[in-house]
Amino acid sequence: MSPFRPVDGGTTLPESHGSLARGVPPSAPGTIFTLTLAGGIALGSGEGREVIFGRNRPDVHVCLGEDDLRVSRRHGSLVHRGRHWWLHNTGRLPIRLPGARLLFGNEEPVPLAEGYTPLFVRGSNEREHLLEVYVAGADGRRPAPRHEDVTRPPKVWRLDEDERLALIVLGQRYLLHEPRPQPLPWHMAAGQLAELRPDAGWTRKKVEHLVVGVRNRLSAGGVAGLTRAEIGEPVGNALNHNLLRELLLSTTLVPPDLAVLDEPPVRGGERP
Structure with a gap:
């Protein structure tokens, strides 16, 4: 050869x-x-x-x-x-x-x-x-082994109860490890949330408002790809896709969170 x-x-x-x-x-x-x-x-x-x-x-x-x-x-x-x-x-x-x-x-x-x-x-x-x-870096060496050092946890983003539930529903295809996942459409997410929490007043507008609020908060925290200015038109699902990827990579959402989708409907202020 x-x-x-x-x-x-x-x-x-x-x-x-x-x-x-x-x-x-x-x-x-x-x-x-x-x-x-x-x-x-x-x-x-x-x-x-x-x-x-x-x-x-x-x-x-x-x-x-x-x-x-x-x-x-x-x-x-x-x-x-x-x-x-x-x-x-x-x-x-x-x-x-x-x-x-x-x-x-x-x-x-x-x-x-x-x-x-x-x-x-x-x-x-x-x-x-x-x-x-x-x-090779400035000192010409590879990083030293750090076998005994305490593991640094990822930055987990704070979500309130409604935000977490909405994002689990919106991102269920990601949590299920589908090959090319996409966020659930707003109307489908709202319909499923209304079944899970019949008295919570879930609508398409409410879901969108909550998710946009989380996107803006994470963008202000330094996460890229969460604003229209960064993505450009047409936006499509890019903003929610990038948001869900960040939530999974940071372990803010994890596959066991899907268990909430199998819970019986909750009415009023009761929780199972």
Whole structure:
């Protein structure tokens, strides 16, 4: 099999190299490590230094998806400019970064943070090709193990009783782990809430008012993607989708919360 294209000053990482998610050896600050199933390289920082990745093994420094024709022969590059490594997409398919950020071909490059960054290219038949990247930090080392430290809990958002019930109903498809969940429509959520709490005066407007209030509160607390200004038109279900994702990721809502949907209807101020 043809070797990768050589890169001046680079160190080859073999196919057997362990995942970069486990960290890297002590290295000069700014050193970049890149790895795929086919192997990779480590390269020190320096203005204009470049790591090219793609399908055409002899013409790239790191081979990605060499048997998948959806991956471009030169799909992208990592270029050192200023104090950062910048990710460029020169291929046909987008590159997915953490947080579901997509970088398309010919878009402005994005800087990579220190530490570990997994990059994905979606190929044929739902295949996902992984390019692992690790940029050594200021002290040139990976973070120290913290085996005995107390676990930091996620920030759980405060919800009152009505807000929690409304959001459980609205987000039940997410709590059920459906493949591509969407929020329940307002009228369906209101109908189900009226069955659960017949005397609480649930209407479409009441559900929407409560949910918008939670969105605004979380947006003020620093959660992105919860306002029309951020999303742009048409909004569709994006605002409620982003809200429900945040509530699940923060463990504010968890699957056992679905038990409330199986409770008998509650009238007046009584609770089961």
